Amino acid sequence: MLKPRLVLKFIWMEKNLGLAIDQVIPGHGTIPISPYYFWPRKDAWEELKVLLESKPWISQKQMVILLNQATDIINLWQQSGGNLS
Numbered sequence: 001m002l003k004p005r006l007v008l009k010f011i012w013m014e015k016n017l018g019l020a021i022d023q024v025i026p027g028h029g030t031i032p033i034s035p036y037y038f039w040p041r042k043d044a045w046e047e048l049k050v051l052l053e054s055k056p057w058i059s060q061k062q063m064v065i066l067l068n069q070a071t072d073i074i075n076l077w078q079q080s081g082g083n084l085s
Contacts, residue, residue, distance in 0.1 A: 002026035002027075003026075004023050004024060004025045004026070005023070005024050005035065006021055006022070006024075006058065006062055006066060007022050007023075007024055007030075008020075008021060008066055008070060008073070009021070009022055010034075010071045010073050011036060011071065012082070013075065014061065014082040014083070015036045015082060016039065016040070016041060016082075017038065017039045017040075017044070017057070017073065017074060017077045017082075018036035018037070018038050018039075018044075019036065019037050019038075019039065019044045019045075019048060019054070019070055019073065019074075020032065020033075020034050020035060020036040020037070021033040021034045021048065021051070021066060023024055031052070033055070034048065034051050039074055039077075044070070044074070045067065045070050045071065045074060048066070048067065048070055049063075049067055052067070
């Protein structure tokens with residue numbers, strides 16, 4: 001049986017980037033763990049960090065991986081100017 005896992009989801013828009021975390025439970029679907037945090041309107045990375053720290057069942061390793069992924073996505077969005085093409 002596969003373990004539940006956490007995934008970073010994002011909404012890529014021209015002027016904003018939405019970041020959220022879901023828990024995927026194999027064979028059952030997904031459960032939202034967070035709302036979408038929109039960057040640069042707010043500090044989405046910091047909001048994700050605070051949320052992850054408030055969940056004692058999320059390991060430090062998982063937290064670091066998710067925040068590093070969020071950093072990569074934010075940097076990519078910034079470099080592209082919100083343009084996917």
